[in-house]
Amino acid sequence: MIGQLRSLLQLTQTEVQIARIRVAQARTDAVRKELRENADNAERRTAEITRELQRLGGVADVVTPLVGRLTAVVKGTFEQAEPVEEALLGDLVLEHQLNDRATYLRALAEAAHDKSVSALAERLTTAHRATVEWLTTVLAEEALGGPPALRATPTQAVAGGVARVVNYPVRFARDQVNRTLGRFQARGEQVRAGVTQAAGKAAQFSENARDVLVTGRDASLERAEKVARSQGDTDAATAVHEARERLGSLRASELPIADYEQLSASAAANAVKQLDKVDDLNKVIHYEEANRNRHSVVSAAQTRHAALAQEIAGIR
Template sequence: MTDKTTKMINQLRALVLLTQTEEQIARTRISQARTDAVRRELTQNADNAAARSIEITERLRALGGVPDVVTPVVGRLSAGLKATFEQTTSVEEALLQDLQLEHQLLDRATYLRVLAETASDVPTQRLAEKLVDAHSATVEWLTVVLAEEALGGPAALVATPLQKVAGGVARAVNAPVRFWANTVNHAVDSVQHAGEETTERIGSVADRAAALSGAVRETLTVGRAASLRRAERIAQREGNQEAANVARETREELGDLNADELPIKAYDSMSANDAVKAIKQLKTPHDINVITRYEETHKNRSNVVSAAQTQLAALAKDAVGVES
């Protein structure tokens, strides 16, 4: 066995392990998909990863390597541990870890391709090229999803309840302890006592609501929507524009807006097809996010939410220089 063959076998073994991990991570992400389209895409990605694992294993055997029976177990275990521990981090950190895995897969596949080309091993070279294409596409997709999150959403993937709490904790690091302890406690309580998506959003925006001052903050205890509107009015009357903005932003995140406050006129009376057409004309992440939150809270038409996510993805691709 030549030195290059040995190196190719080593890379193929590593690729099997990493691809098994990739498959399991894709399957855990399915439950975080915002839309049916993203859910189908993640399912297909997981199935494709499983197929790649088989191809890599077959090529490994063809080169005289022995695929160990432990590797698939280790791959699944790695993914399970990642899924568990990432609950203590924010969703963007979890996605950055996904991106790191994909870059490693891409780099190893690229290295394998060069090894195979140098060794004149056409079958291995073709497999490596296939892997490079697949992981390049996934790197691009994850980069766009992270850009969507950076632009303010709605991202293709949503945070789990615990990740929303973790995100609040991360933002709390540089703030006064007592102020943020109350915020985090509120977020944890929201996640523990209610699984409703709307309630989960309360946890994710609790830090904004907590920024309201004394009398304004007290109004939040009486009825969410009415309290936030009252808080906004009081803050404006007192000349506290920052507090008024926080109340407004919180209402936007919770979908608690009146129809006349939406960035699309007469949105409430639009059919799904007309709503989709109107959403395609939105040019800012903020407006897209406002419409998405409102739609998810009131009508929750899957094709409309998908259109909003697609429109944001187009903006995200522009932001990171990815061609649509």
């Protein structure tokens, strides 16, 4: 039990530091508050584990917490070269490890008839299962194209943007493309040609591709979609329409809610709660964030999006 408590103490210290790092990446105040609470709760778990170690005669350990903090710093440094979803997957691995060790600790405590450690282990498993569910939901939302709970750091945005340009040349997100273009513009025509090809290939509008990435972006995309449809190029038209959805440049009349432009914030939020398709929710979220940015509507859409993500992830 002492050995497992020591391991849990080190991992929990890592968990605390990672939660502190994630606070700075939070997309919304609600997520920021939840991450702060997670960090505070992990601090309390650290204190509980330490007390049990001392009760069982474990020597006070000043090295383990330092190792936990160092592990978090190393993890945070290396994950800067990865897309944000990879960093979240790493967080999920940590939470699974904590949960599995807490489960094993409980079995050891039951065998030793130690009710105090058993109760602690039960509290730990409950906490880590909840965090596993939260991270699973966040990753499912990311996979479904919704706005992530965490913002990528500049380095992660570049890494994620490059991966998406390579693998999905048409389905690019506004912030990722803009950041990638801004950081790589100095590298010349190679990057410009790559990004231009990603947009231009969709509807054979190579001359308009540069406009898509600057001031005439929205008008150029809408014009390109119309041209592609008039020429009978359905695939290209669909690809450009998806890009418009991602960039929030759809017209209000194209949203899945009738008379959306005339709805008040409360009415729009209620209408959003009735949507049951992920793509429809994404359209509303991207439109609101790019145009009206009504927090109550975005929040309602994100809550509904999370519910659908949990269903797909098998949490509910």
